[in-house]
Amino acid sequence: MPDRQAVETLILDSVKMLAEDFDLETLKQPTPELALYGEDGALDSMALVNLIADIEDALSERYALSIALADEKAMSAKNSPYRNVQSLTDAVMERLPA
Amino acid sequence: MRTIVITGTRKGIGRSLAEHYLSEGWQVAGCSRSASDLEHAHYQHFALDVSDEAAVVNMARQLKKKYTRVDALVNNAGIASMNHALLTPVSTVNRIFQTNVVGTFLFCREMAKLMRRSGSARIVNFTTVAHPLNLEGEAIYAASKAAIESLTRILARELSGLNITVNAVGPTPIETDLIRGVPAAKMQALLERQAIPRMGTVDDVVNAVDFFLREESDFITGQVIYLGGVS
Ligand SMILES: NC(=O)c1ccc[n+]([C@@H]2O[C@H](COP(=O)([O-])OP(=O)(O)OC[C@H]3O[C@@H](n4cnc5c(N)ncnc54)[C@H](OP(=O)(O)O)[C@@H]3O)[C@@H](O)[C@H]2O)c1
Numbered sequence: 001m002p003d004r005q006a007v008e009t010l011i012l013d014s015v016k017m018l019a020e021d022f023d024l025e026t027l028k029q030p031t032p033e034l035a036l037y038g039e040d041g042a043l044d045s046m047a048l049v050n051l052i053a054d055i056e057d058a059l060s061e062r063y064a065l066s067i068a069l070a071d072e073k074a075m076s077a078k079n080s081p082y083r084n085v086q087s088l089t090d091a092v093m094e095r096l097p098a
Numbered sequence: 099m100r101t102i103v104i105t106g107t108r109k110g111i112g113r114s115l116a117e118h119y120l121s122e123g124w125q126v127a128g129c130s131r132s133a134s135d136l137e138h139a140h141y142q143h144f145a146l147d148v149s150d151e152a153a154v155v156n157m158a159r160q161l162k163k164k165y166t167r168v169d170a171l172v173n174n175a176g177i178a179s180m181n182h183a184l185l186t187p188v189s190t191v192n193r194i195f196q197t198n199v200v201g202t203f204l205f206c207r208e209m210a211k212l213m214r215r216s217g218s219a220r221i222v223n224f225t226t227v228a229h230p231l232n233l234e235g236e237a238i239y240a241a242s243k244a245a246i247e248s249l250t251r252i253l254a255r256e257l258s259g260l261n262i263t264v265n266a267v268g269p270t271p272i273e274t275d276l277i278r279g280v281p282a283a284k285m286q287a288l289l290e291r292q293a294i295p296r297m298g299t300v301d302d303v304v305n306a307v308d309f310f311l312r313e314e315s316d317f318i319t320g321q322v323i324y325l326g327g328v329s
Contacts (some may be wrong), residue, residue, distance in 0.1 A: 046259040050214060053211045060159055066155060
């Protein structure tokens, strides 16, 4: 099972890959606090869909984990888990099997 | 080599579609609840129920490992039940919606993720003329296909940003196990409501699917083509 640091690295890698694919300058050197989606975020909804799918894929490939980030909990959360790398990392950690 | 996923390939239309695309040089990944006796160097069969989320996700993972991406999906797996509404048990309703609607949705969702890097991918769903003709005795089957048509139109919009087109083909009756139970008189009356009153063939379906899959069809999405001149 990956620890928090490993998950954060995985998400940062996914953001970098997406930034290359979509040519998003501001996301090419991402930090955990950099806004991704929503206020000041550089991602539009299509790019976000791609990012979530990439993260789910990477979790499955590296750790054989089947995690759905876009579940009902995420949709109804007061603070969207998609704001930045930090909140995405939290969301993955919460969904790791016990 | 382009990869196509076709559901419901053990028999009927799906089987013919699998054979057709194999002969056209595609890599074909098929599935059905039972095993398949289709053997070909470029065919891989997955024994699964299309409404089983874990199984579909697992199939997508395996396809990703093996082929890295998917170029086309044909959601052919489907079941029907011809019965008066007053005589239709809820278990039948659930079965039909699970296979036709949930199955189609799950495959769209999982395969679209693998189509993101195709650059020009295609999804073709299956509806039926029973929906536009409002055929008595097919309320639940037709309603499930109406849901698929709606899914087709909305996914066409949601997936256009990923360069995936989503269309549907609606066959008239075709001689397969699906319609074996329909009485001859009923079938004749049904055919007479078509602009061209004959039974459909698998080739008619293949032709429509081919059209949607063509590279030149990249500006055609969210459309439903009914066979036999039904509208
Ligand atoms: N034939 C017609 O007159 C007609 C007319 C209009 C539309 N259609 C549509 O055309 C499509 C194909 O029909 P068909 O005539 O070829 O039917 P069919 O001969 O009964 O074949 C159905 C195929 O789907 C598979 N299947 C059924 N339920 C499944 C499930 N839950 N999970 C995975 N696979 C499943 C079956 O294999 P297993 O049993 O091994 O699972 C079989 O390979 C359907 O969507 C149908 O609604 C047919």
